[in-house]
Amino acid sequence: MGVPFPVLLGVGAALGLVVVVQSADLRLPGDATGYEPDQPVAFSHQKHAGELAVPCLFCHTGAETGRAATLPPASTCMGCHQFVRASFAAVRAEDDLAKAERRDPRPVTSDAIRSLYRLLGRDDEGKRRPGAPEGEIPWVRVHDLPDFVVFDHRSHVAAGVACATCHGAVETMERVRQVESLSMGWCVTCHRQESGRVLPQPVRGPDGKVVSPTRALHPTTDCSVCHH
Template sequence: MAQIFPKWTNRLPLFILIGAAGGIIGVVFFFWYFGSPQYTDVGYQPEQPVPYSHKLHVGDLGLDCRYCHVNVERAAVASVPPTQTCMNCHSSVATESRKLLPVRASMAENKPLEWTKVHDLPDFVYFDHSAHITAGVGCESCHGNVAAMEKVHQEKPLSMSWCLDCHNNPAPSLRPASEITTMNYQPPANQLEIAMQLIQQKNIKPPIDCSGCHR
């Protein structure tokens, strides 16, 4: 009589077990690798209460970042502008626009617009914009070409290894103070020379010890 289950099937449970274990390891690896912040945060682009476009206001109209992010050179936080900054223009520009309804309401009711944060480090990490701007790191190095963004998204991982990559070798990311907010920056041929001068002049030494960023 032919065997219904050939002999090798005796080892089937073992194969299933090995296969399942491999599968679990694969799943764990998948989440550990692709679920790491390096992958999860890049591209994050939340909805905003107003369809404000950096591409229009910065790319086309040519506003400087510091017109709105006024504290970025002086404070840890870059801060998002108050409604009054928008109304400097929009009390006379596009006054009938439906897209600006929430802005006019915010002004009339004296209630700030509730922008959703795009970039957000965990609270146990210390970060300071002014230290980076004064040293000569341009906005573009950490936020990408914002002037081309219709809606802001996170361009860089903001992970610990990303911070450390630059802290270990800041020279390629340093620019003269006049180019801090320039987008699509084309460094001159003697960029490294300029950077070395900046590093000496300003005694630039980004922290790489734990307490530098975890205070």
């Protein structure tokens, strides 16, 4: 006599569940504080958002307009990196060397930018190879709420909650790190604290346009708003 199929299915499901729970455990937001995965390109927020002061919303356009903050497409990077092929320091060093050797400076492409080009299917000058498809960078997600939670960047941006309140000082990070637990208690505690707070002034977008007038905030503590 073999084992009846439904029993096998049940055992399989139980085993499957154990596997799911174990692997999900690694990514439970409560345990993911400090999570800082390696990325396929050594993109530095400290350099771009810090030193170069590129605004967060220039790259994360979705944060003002929708649920997801979104990551910039490779074309956003190439808008600059078609021309910027190495750090200013490396370009300056080549200029100085060329002057000392009484010759014209040669174009410098750093290893980091070369690997960016390669990942995007481009040659060492940053030009698309004939027939090569436009590549995208397979970034590794840092923050990731379970699918049964509704989070919306736009509501928070319109309420004047700064990126740094939830993500920390990203402009000082070489590599992005999750600094908050993203647990339900974290969300609800802030929602209770912010309840009734009046925005001291209208919230404006990067272009100066008013995103939200002065008003009293009433963030939800209703289960069905965060879960549906």
